[in-house]
Amino acid sequence: MNAVRVVHVAEMRAIEQEADARGITYALMMHRAGEGVARIVQRRYHDVTPKVVVGLVGSGNNGGDTLVALTHLARWGWQARAYLVRPRPQDDSLLRELVAAGGEVMNLGDDPARDGLHSWLIEARVLLDGIFGTGVKLPLRGEVGEFLSEVAHFHPLPHVVAVDCPSGVDCDTGEVAEGTIPAELTICMEAVKIGLLRFPAFDYVGELEVVSLGLPSDLKAYDGLNLYMAEANYCRNHLPPRPRQAHKGTFGTALIIAGSVNYTGAVWLAAKAAYRIGTGLVRVALPGSLHAALAGHLPEATWVLLPSELGVIDRDAASVVLESLERVTAILIGPGLGIEETTAEFIARLLGKGEESLKRHPLGFVVREESVNPERPSLPPCVVDADGLRHLARIPEWWHALPAQSVLTPHPGEMSVLTKLPVTEIQANRLEVAQRFAVEWGHIVVLKGALTVVAAPDGRVFIIPVASAALARAGSGDVLAGLVVGLLAQRVAPLESAVLAAWIHAQAGLLAAQTLGHEACVLAGDILEQVPEVLRRL
CATH class of the missing domain: 3.40.50.10260 (YjeF N-terminal domain)
Incomplete structure (x- = not known):
C-alpha cells in the first residue's frame, strides 16, 4: 500500500x-x-x-x-x-x-x-x-x-x-x-x-x-x-491514469443529486469539483425550478430535472433518477438538499423503500421491509453528504440500504445525528469513533474537521495531516463531496477515493490561503480553484 x-x-x-x-x-x-x-x-x-x-x-x-x-x-x-x-x-x-x-x-x-x-x-x-x-x-x-x-x-x-x-x-x-x-x-x-x-x-x-x-x-x-497518514506519494500513486487515447467514457459519469431553493450554490460547487478532479461527464439531478439559475454557470454538465415542491426535490422524483442511471459510475446524494419531509421520502424511495413502505409517525417516518423488485436498477457506488446524511439517519438500519462500501462524509454534527453520540464525545475520540462505525456500518466514513479522519470497514484509518481555518467555510464540504464522487466515478476504490479527495481538498485550502494572503479570505470557490494546482504539483 x-x-x-x-x-x-x-x-x-x-x-x-x-x-x-x-x-x-x-x-x-x-x-x-x-x-x-x-x-x-x-x-x-x-x-x-x-x-x-x-x-x-x-x-x-x-x-x-x-x-x-x-x-x-x-x-x-x-x-x-x-x-x-x-x-x-x-x-x-x-x-x-x-x-x-x-x-x-x-x-x-x-x-x-x-x-x-x-x-x-x-x-x-x-x-x-x-x-x-x-x-x-x-x-x-x-x-x-x-x-x-x-x-x-x-x-x-x-x-x-x-x-x-x-x-x-x-x-x-x-x-x-x-x-x-x-x-x-x-x-x-x-x-x-x-x-x-x-x-x-x-x-x-x-x-x-x-x-x-x-x-x-x-x-x-x-x-x-492499521493507522496511516495520507501524504503526497500515496496520493500520487493512487490517482487514476489518464491515457492519451481515452474518451469521456473512460473517466466515468458522476450523477449528483443536489440542491434546493435555499442552497443553489452547493450544486455548482459539487458538480464543478467532480469535473475538476477528472470525471468524464457530470450529470446533475436537481429540482427543475433551479435549472435556469444554474445552467449557464456550468455548461459542461448535463441535467436531470426532478419534480419539485416549493423548490425542493419531491417524493415522486425517485423514479426519474432511477431512469437516469444509464452509464452512471458513481452517485452523490446530499449537497444542499434541505431537510424537508418530501425530500426525505424521495431518498427513502431512491434507496429501495417504496411508497407503500412509508408511513407517518410523530417523530418523522419509519420504513417497513418490502420485497425486492427484480426490475429495479441497482445504484452505482455512492457518496452521501450533508442533508443526505440527516435523511439517512431517519431510516432504520439505513446502512443496509446503501451500496456496499459507500462513502459517508459527515462533519461532527452530522456524525452525531448518525450515531446518537454527543459531538463532544465524537471530537474527543475522532479516530476511535470513525473506525468503530465504519466497521459497524460497512461503509467508508470521512469524519471532517481539523485532521480529517477517513476510516474503512476493514479497520484501516487514514489521518489527513492538515488543520486550517481556510477549510472552515460554508460550501467547503460540497467541494470535498464532489471530489470524492469524481474519483469514485473514475473507478478509484472507495477508500482511496475518500483519502485522495480529502488530502487534495486540504492542500487546496492551504494553497488558497497562501494565494489570498489570509485564511479568513478563503471561500469554498477559492478552494475549488486551487485543485488544478494541487494536481499539477502531484
Whole structure:
C-alpha cells in the first residue's frame, strides 16, 4: 500500500526491537535516520546562506540521529555545530566522526551564560532539535526545561527542524511541555507517532516528512497496525491514469443529486469539483425550478430535472433518477438538499423503500421491509453528504440500504445525528469513533474537521495531516463531496477515493490561503480553484 504508518511509542519500540533481532541493528538504524535527516535538510535548505546548521543534541537516540545528520552535512560543505544539551559518553564515536568531518562541539555545562549558544543561533540558518525523543515524560523540570524555553523565545530563530519529534512533545497523547520549540519541519523515523497528529502537539510539528529505515516489510510487529497518514506519494500513486487515447467514457459519469431553493450554490460547487478532479461527464439531478439559475454557470454538465415542491426535490422524483442511471459510475446524494419531509421520502424511495413502505409517525417516518423488485436498477457506488446524511439517519438500519462500501462524509454534527453520540464525545475520540462505525456500518466514513479522519470497514484509518481555518467555510464540504464522487466515478476504490479527495481538498485550502494572503479570505470557490494546482504539483 506504500502509506506512511502512524504508531504509538510502544509499537515503534517493538518494530525497532524486532528489526534489530533480524539484523537491522540499532546502530544501523541510527545511521540511516541521520543520513535521511541530512538529505532532507540539504534538499529543502540548499539555498540558505551562510550554510550554518546547529544541532541541539540530547543524550539518547535522537541526539545520535542529530550527530549523524550534522556529520553528513559537514561533509557536504555545511558549517555544522553540535550543542550538547545533555551529556554524551566521553568515547562517543559519533562525536569523533563529527569533529573529523570539520564540525564543532560545545557543551551546555561549559556555556553557563549561554553566550556561545546565542552566537551560534545568530549565525545559524537551520536548527536541528534533537534533545528529546519519543520517550519523554512530562512535565519537564529543571535546567533542560528552562533551556528549551530560552531557545523557543530566541528571536529570530533559524529554520527549526525537529528530529523525530519536537523536544517536549508526548508522542502518544499529544501533550506539550511549556517552552517546546515550534518546528517548521518534523522529520519522523519510519513512522509518524500518533501524538504528533493530536492537538496541541500538531501546532508544534510544522510539516511532516518521514525517513525510511529500510526495515523488512514482513515484521510481525506490523501485524494489527492499521493507522496511516495520507501524504503526497500515496496520493500520487493512487490517482487514476489518464491515457492519451481515452474518451469521456473512460473517466466515468458522476450523477449528483443536489440542491434546493435555499442552497443553489452547493450544486455548482459539487458538480464543478467532480469535473475538476477528472470525471468524464457530470450529470446533475436537481429540482427543475433551479435549472435556469444554474445552467449557464456550468455548461459542461448535463441535467436531470426532478419534480419539485416549493423548490425542493419531491417524493415522486425517485423514479426519474432511477431512469437516469444509464452509464452512471458513481452517485452523490446530499449537497444542499434541505431537510424537508418530501425530500426525505424521495431518498427513502431512491434507496429501495417504496411508497407503500412509508408511513407517518410523530417523530418523522419509519420504513417497513418490502420485497425486492427484480426490475429495479441497482445504484452505482455512492457518496452521501450533508442533508443526505440527516435523511439517512431517519431510516432504520439505513446502512443496509446503501451500496456496499459507500462513502459517508459527515462533519461532527452530522456524525452525531448518525450515531446518537454527543459531538463532544465524537471530537474527543475522532479516530476511535470513525473506525468503530465504519466497521459497524460497512461503509467508508470521512469524519471532517481539523485532521480529517477517513476510516474503512476493514479497520484501516487514514489521518489527513492538515488543520486550517481556510477549510472552515460554508460550501467547503460540497467541494470535498464532489471530489470524492469524481474519483469514485473514475473507478478509484472507495477508500482511496475518500483519502485522495480529502488530502487534495486540504492542500487546496492551504494553497488558497497562501494565494489570498489570509485564511479568513478563503471561500469554498477559492478552494475549488486551487485543485488544478494541487494536481499539477502531484
